[in-house]
Amino acid sequence: MAVGRRGLGRDGRPTLEQVAARAGVGRGTVSRVINGSPRVSDRTRAAVEAAIADLGYVPHRAARALAANRTDAIALVVPEPEARLFAEPYFSAIIRGVSAELADTDYQLLLTLSRTPKERQRFAQYAAGNRVDGVLLVSVHGEDPLPELLGQLGIPAVMNGRRSADEPFPHVDCDNVAGAQLAVEHLLGRGRRVVATITGPLDMYAAWCRLAGYREALEAAGHEDDDSLVWRGDFTEESGYHGMRELLERRPDIDAVFCASDLMAAGARRALREAGRTVPGDVALVGFDDSAIARHMDPPLTSVRQPIEGMGRAMARALLAEIDEGMPIHRHQVLPTELVRRGSS
């Protein structure tokens, strides 16, 4: 019986129909008001809005999604291992940024930690099947098929970071090169002459950039390229420790070190202490990430800060633009980094 068309929703909540009845208009009109269509007279709009307020009407998401073929939801996909190892507050800062940007919209944030690469692959199907309006990708590695998969499926997506200098995929990154330059210029500016660096794994583009920034800054200051001052680490504390020992052995005249992560700087600090070098007296130290560790080292570590929350916001903005304008204007964004000066340099 098509009579049921009148009652409250199954769970007692008012429906569109109810609001329409109350306002003395048709369903279509209420729908138009809710969706901000201009084709409604002011009188009617006011009446409908009053009815909505009276009834405490809230649109039913699922019904809406079904009828309109959209979901008002975007997914944030993080590989499980990253969530574990992320420079501590990175993960939550990204979420905070995204969330802040989404707060003014009707979008929901869906969280997906994908454990295995396989799960990651299945996510594309899932995304299409369950209808997510868009996807935010964090920490994408070189071999990850997800970006391309999403591209093929025509699902709007934005990633955090880049996989290479000419990353084609829409992304938001921070300026690692400039950050490293800042760090090294600062060191040189404080009168340091022999500046070494401990790099991240160079197959990661961010690590590569930080090394590039280090080199550029030295070159700009007229220093010659000197490989004996570069040690290749892997972002772990251990690699920072070993790297520092090695560097000290190779070049006892080192008076400054730029570490591509705070964690490595912590390792380097330990090695320096063991070697009897003071910080910043004998050797000045600068890290990257501006993590909690940096703030609590002894002395507190000068470090390059990334605008993590800002990246989250930018990603969300770009994605929303891509979703409802078809194509974002800023497909590629690089946000500035900043040097936070502390006692270690």
Place this chain on the structure above:
Amino acid sequence: MAVGRRGLGRDGRPTLEQVAARAGVGRGTVSRVINGSPRVSDRTRAAVEAAIADLGYVPHRAARALAANRTDAIALVVPEPEARLFAEPYFSAIIRGVSAELADTDYQLLLTLSRTPKERQRFAQYAAGNRVDGVLLVSVHGEDPLPELLGQLGIPAVMNGRRSADEPFPHVDCDNVAGAQLAVEHLLGRGRRVVATITGPLDMYAAWCRLAGYREALEAAGHEDDDSLVWRGDFTEESGYHGMRELLERRPDIDAVFCASDLMAAGARRALREAGRTVPGDVALVGFDDSAIARHMDPPLTSVRQPIEGMGRAMARALLAEIDEGMPIHRHQVLPTELVRRGSS
């Protein structure tokens, strides 16, 4: 025209109808297979499953939600300020736990950072309106109306932590009392005689518990209650620093300190260094949280670790039970804490 009943979904994805046609059965039967109903013969089930695989069918979430009046989604609600200040990896560890537990189910994790208390209040309406099957609450403060609101609305919910000893709301917490006891017993076991403590803000139940644990351990060891050994901090580093200075002045004979957070321990460490006391030589130090800061202090800080990820899992499990069994068996769970020994004690 009711003929449309046959094609692919609007966006080209197969629908239930399609699968039914392909398998040569009715919609109802396919639905039954998908939902694991036992009232399907093995033959039919196999045929349907084959059709599903062939077509790469994925149920349409919104349609399902609309028809079945459930959402297969649960929300994790975090007050915005907490997401910022959380003992670093706390937030992500909770998410990891929840996410891991949800991975085997069809539930989606919705993330909500609520900025203002008002927003928080509105969330209840939102939750009801948008249909979330359940809610996970993190960091609930005393005045927060959300738990009660959700209770009234009959929305299943579980919170992390407790607001008081007899928290009526379903919750998962860790054993702060036992953790503190562990710490103090350890200190006493290493021969320390004068054990002080720097507490958190005592209107927070967790902080109160840690103080209680401290007292119990001392009492059990035959020490008398001595207020001159207790300093009330607020979990910040500054309060740790000032507390330590104060304590040292009051009781220069202190040879051990239990801090209710690693951050305060870091502050205390600084004060000790300034006072010329060595750690652990003159004074042994134990923290709480086992954060990154603890691991990177000099010397590394002995600390009490909470099973954060485990709490996340437990919360998810409890919530799921509450959702589909009506009432969870374990409405109140308290997980054990653990002492991580390092160089500071």
Place this chain on the structure above:
DNA sequence: CAGCTGGATGGGAGCGCTCCCAAACTTGAT
């Protein structure tokens, strides 16, 4: 062998909304 029982099956109805077309009403020019 009719009659019954119980499990398997098909499909109508309906969830609450948006889309869109046709109807109703305006407005302004003739």
Place this chain on the structure above:
DNA sequence: ATCAAGTTTGGGAGCGCTCCCATCCAGCTG
């Protein structure tokens, strides 16, 4: 006053699924 052109409005159809009832078919019983 008349008509064309535009604006506002109502409501049918349908989104893809679950629920549930009527139907069908075996297997038994007497």
